Amino acid sequence: MNHYGDELTLRLSGIGDTRSLDDDAALTRFMRELVDRIGMTVLAGPLVGTEAGPPERAGKSAVVILAESHAAIHTYPHLREIFVDIFSCKPFREADVLDEFHRLVGDYEITERTLTRRGEEWPRDLTAARRLWSSQRVPG
Template sequence: MTRDIYGTHLMLRIAEIADRAALNDEQRVKEFLIDTVHTLDMRVLAGPLMGVEEGPPELQGCSGVVILYESHVAIHTYPSLGEAFIDVFSCKPFDASLAESVIERYFGSYAVIERNVADRGIHWGRDAARELAAWQQQRGEERLNDKAVER
């Protein structure tokens, strides 16, 4: 079965994270990103790129992103709040629950506060070259129509 979308986007906000120290451990967060990529059988193009924010406790934490051939996996952690935002977007179909299964291995138990799984690129299709050509043709027609309106 083919999907008439470009990809799937999993967006999570998790809280009540058992291992708050792991949320502030740059190496642990990096390992989480890599394991998520491998669990979903995706391929790293670049990264993980990591950053640690210092400052007021409510802003401290780690952020990381892995750029994939299929798109990206990202995380932003807030150790003092016991929360994190996790984002997985891919043009390769994936099981969102499989992505979520990695979280507990790295951060312990948690509660899901927000969970959204969205189809992205509706009507984009799987053949990106064909879709780009159609988009360019459409944009060209729109520009011609815009010029006709200006006259």
């Protein structure tokens, strides 16, 4: 790999079955199964939080800190939507991610999708990385 890692962001709309989108236990299980399926190592989490408010803003957020980086989702049951962000320095298959969401909610439509190669200028040499970090650091 000639870059640091890949970041997959998705917006899933028209969610077929929204019941699990407002269920802490279901989302905790899902996040564990998702990162296991894509071969990542959990360092912390899953952590699930609730966003209260009007229906267009109410939902759940779930995040897992990974040895390889992170995975996060934001659910909006009333809007039948999920936002997804998976960033990893270890390669993963997008098809596995999509399959896990099908298992969670059934049918959905991908209304936004971005796969970004992150860190293409990331130095492989630790000495060079330290120099780069030091040169860009704002004195505090």
